[in-house]
Amino acid sequence: MNRRTPKIIRFASSLKVAIVLLILIAAYIVIGTLLPQHGDPSLYLERYPRAGSLIIALSLDKAYSSLIFRVLMALFSLNLTLCTVISMKGQVKQLDKGFFPSFQSEEFVIEDVEREKLLAYCNRRRYTIADDGTVIKAGTYRFGVLGATITHIGILVLFIGAVIGSRSASDETVNLLPGNQHRFEKQGFTITLDDFHMTFQESGAVQQYISTLTIADDDGTTTSEALWVNKPLHHKGLGFYQANFGWASNLQIADDSGAVVAGGLMRSGYSYFYQPSHLTIYLYNYYPEMGIGHQDQPVKMSEREIDPYYAVILYEFGEPVGSYIVAPGDHIHYKDLHIYFTHSVAYTGLLVRKDLSYPIVLTSFIIMLIGLFISFYLYPRFISYEGGKVVTSSRRNGWVFHQNVKSALANKD
Amino acid sequence: MYQRIENVTFIIAFAFYVVSALLFLIQISKLSKRVEKVGVLTTLAGLVLHTVAMAARTIGAGRLPFSNQYEFALSFAWGIVLSFLILFALYRFGAIGAFVLPLAILVMGYASMQNKTVRPLMPALQSIWLTFHVGTAILSYGSFALACAISVIYLIDSKRTSEHKILAEPEVSDILSYRVVVFGFMMLTIVIISGAIWAQKAWSRYWAWDPKETWSLITWIIYAIYLHMRLRKNWRGKHAAWFSIIGFVSVIFTFVGVNILLPSIHSYVN
Numbered sequence: 001m002n003r004r005t006p007k008i009i010r011f012a013s014s015l016k017v018a019i020v021l022l023i024l025i026a027a028y029i030v031i032g033t034l035l036p037q038h039g040d041p042s043l044y045l046e047r048y049p050r051a052g053s054l055i056i057a058l059s060l061d062k063a064y065s066s067l068i069f070r071v072l073m074a075l076f077s078l079n080l081t082l083c084t085v086i087s088m089k090g091q092v093k094q095l096d097k098g099f100f101p102s103f104q105s106e107e108f109v110i111e112d113v114e115r116e117k118l119l120a121y122c123n124r125r126r127y128t129i130a131d132d133g134t135v136i137k138a139g140t141y142r143f144g145v146l147g148a149t150i151t152h153i154g155i156l157v158l159f160i161g162a163v164i165g166s167r168s169a170s171d172e173t174v175n176l177l178p179g180n181q182h183r184f185e186k187q188g189f190t191i192t193l194d195d196f197h198m199t200f201q202e203s204g205a206v207q208q209y210i211s212t213l214t215i216a217d218d219d220g221t222t223t224s225e226a227l228w229v230n231k232p233l234h235h236k237g238l239g240f241y242q243a244n245f246g247w248a249s250n251l252q253i254a255d256d257s258g259a260v261v262a263g264g265l266m267r268s269g270y271s272y273f274y275q276p277s278h279l280t281i282y283l284y285n286y287y288p289e290m291g292i293g294h295q296d297q298p299v300k301m302s303e304r305e306i307d308p309y310y311a312v313i314l315y316e317f318g319e320p321v322g323s324y325i326v327a328p329g330d331h332i333h334y335k336d337l338h339i340y341f342t343h344s345v346a347y348t349g350l351l352v353r354k355d356l357s358y359p360i361v362l363t364s365f366i367i368m369l370i371g372l373f374i375s376f377y378l379y380p381r382f383i384s385y386e387g388g389k390v391v392t393s394s395r396r397n398g399w400v401f402h403q404n405v406k407s408a409l410a411n412k413d
Numbered sequence: 414m415y416q417r418i419e420n421v422t423f424i425i426a427f428a429f430y431v432v433s434a435l436l437f438l439i440q441i442s443k444l445s446k447r448v449e450k451v452g453v454l455t456t457l458a459g460l461v462l463h464t465v466a467m468a469a470r471t472i473g474a475g476r477l478p479f480s481n482q483y484e485f486a487l488s489f490a491w492g493i494v495l496s497f498l499i500l501f502a503l504y505r506f507g508a509i510g511a512f513v514l515p516l517a518i519l520v521m522g523y524a525s526m527q528n529k530t531v532r533p534l535m536p537a538l539q540s541i542w543l544t545f546h547v548g549t550a551i552l553s554y555g556s557f558a559l560a561c562a563i564s565v566i567y568l569i570d571s572k573r574t575s576e577h578k579i580l581a582e583p584e585v586s587d588i589l590s591y592r593v594v595v596f597g598f599m600m601l602t603i604v605i606i607s608g609a610i611w612a613q614k615a616w617s618r619y620w621a622w623d624p625k626e627t628w629s630l631i632t633w634i635i636y637a638i639y640l641h642m643r644l645r646k647n648w649r650g651k652h653a654a655w656f657s658i659i660g661f662v663s664v665i666f667t668f669v670g671v672n673i674l675l676p677s678i679h680s681y682v683n
């Protein structure tokens with residue numbers, strides 16, 4: 001940075017400001033991990049009588065989406081951009097083959113080195129050498145000076161990705177039973193769930209949830225593909241993720257003659273209201289493999305359909321009139337009605353997400369890693385030689401570089 | 414059977430580490446200089462058995478031991494000892510063992526308090542990214558532990574006269590700790606990135622401000638500040654040493670504290 005840079009820019013791009021901002025950001029996000037997020041304001045006032053109003057004033061109840069957090073990040077981005085742009089000019093100068101730092105260090109000196117030996121070392125390591133007969137100056141990995149800039153650019157690209165993501169990303173959950181369809185009007189295609197099933201570990205724990213979909217595009221092409229946890233499916237800018245699952249149970253209500261008068265699929269925890277008798281059928285739960293818990297309550301042992309049972313509670317005019325544990329096909333007689341469940345079907349819960357920022361974020365990761373690797377391992381190394389005395393110089397790893405040169409020069413060959 | 418092999422080798426490895434730590438302590442208290450070699454050998458023996466314990470678990474479980482607190486602590490301690498031995502192979506500073514091995518012993522002690530049952534992987538963990546993510550975490554955390562130990566030595570040495578120093582030249586421990594932090598930082602970056610890529614595959618979001626994620630970011634920020642202060646403001650010696658110790662405290666909190674403390678705070682929201 002040269003003297004003509006205005007003071008305000010010099011300040012705004014300074015490392016001091018960067019570190020203050022980083023500490024503020026770190027403190028802010030740490031508090032975010034300590035406080036429950038997105039609660040009701042009254043919760044904080046009640047729970048933290050002293051700090052509650054401060055928490056709300058600083059938006060620490062929604063730390064990661066608050067204006068304060070965004071302002072901090074914006075200031076940090078500005079600082080990083082300025083500092084990167086300003087330091088670039090000096091770095092470009094250092095790429096020049098004629099560039100050498102001043103070799104002042106008293107620490108990194110190697111005495112009594114033969115000229116030829118040093119030249120051989122430098123040639124072997126592909127140093128560019130400036131030799132005027134008495135003084136030799138050699139340098140390598142000059143491009144390494146750009147490592148920090150590349151890293152910083154990677155971080156800025158990441159921020160751009162994050163901003164685009166937070167503005168444009170959206171998601172919805174779609175629950176489908178086998179055979180069900182869902183239409184994506186804007187993208188112009190329809191999905192059909194062909195199959196959903198679980199595979200199991202020996203212990204009975206679920207090993208995997210697998211949904212098979214047929215995607216029908218409006219132009220007539222269809223494809224069929226499976227997705228599971230950790231293997232999402234992408235189509236026309238939408239990502240489909242296996243996120244959830246549940247059971248839908250087939251309820252039947254029959255009269256005394258055996259004729260079915262009502263029924264259909266219902267989820268556990270939901271009720272069906274049969275108007276003619278003012279009867280509410282509440283499916284408390286479905287147990288694919290039922291066991292008996294501590295207080296003689298039914299418990300779900302696994303999701304394998306080994307020994308299925310339904311827990312059902314009936315209400316008439318809002319008053320509970322009976323509770324039952326029944327197997328598929330078992331009839332509950334209530335007055336002149338037969339109430340029973342025939343079977344259950346597992347449904348899949350897909351998270352459908354649109355996020356255009358991910359490729360940008362992936363790119364930023366790659367840029368950052370390249371930049372870090374260059375900074376830390378391909379940094380510039382310089383050697384000067386005069387009258388048997390070698391001085392090594394590298395800003396990033398002085399002692400180790402010095403040791404390496406020293407031991408290489410000490411070798412016999 | 415694999416469980417038996419694992420338990421036995423775990424205990425013997427632990428014992429070897431304790432013996433090695435004592436030997437290195439004897440070495441640095443200048444009671445005897447020759448114990449260094451023995452100390453390195455017992456550490457190596459410990460690491461071999463430790464590796465056998467991990468291999469037994471890998472075979473028994475049918476996957477790498479990377480998926481719960483016990484397994485990760487087992488691997489973390491392994492990473493600490495491994496990075497110490499690699500550093501020894503490069504620079505022959507055995508004395509660092511007096512400070513690194515106690516850290517490994519603590520982490521193994523923590524491991525032994527965890528539930529050891531082999532559990533099948535839940536679907537979200539069944540990913541190639543788990544291996545990559547945790548594998549780099551072991552290297553990263555192992556390096557930060559090593560850097561912390563070297564920094565402690567630096568701080569002790571900086572108060573002593575030259576004949577009582579643990580490592581002859583404090584400048585060397587200063588720069589070594591810096592280089593080890595550099596490696597750890599590189600690896601931590603890969604840990605966070607691979608975690609993000611995995612989260613994108615499993616949960617559709619590469620970043621969700623979960624406490625564990627956030628704390629790993631804090632650790633990363635701390636070390637980023639350290640690197641900048643060193644390079645730009647010429648921070649050396651004491652400041653840098655304290656910073657690398659603070660960084661390691663953040664590592665430990667990310668590993669242990671977040672699991673123990675934060676879920677309980679958050680649990681009532683759910």
Ligand code: HEM
Nearest residue numbers: 013014015018079080083148151372375376396637640644
């Ligand atoms: C957390 C975000 C940041 C990361 C991960 C990062 C990363 C890096 C890395 C890896 C280096 C090379 C360091 C070394 O070789 O020891 C570096 C150097 C540097 N960084 Fe950053 N940086 C960040 C933020 C910033 C900010 C905000 C500034 C602005 C003031 C800044 C200014 C610099 C400067 C001036 C250098 C030295 C360049 C040189 O002399 O070659 N960094 N940064």
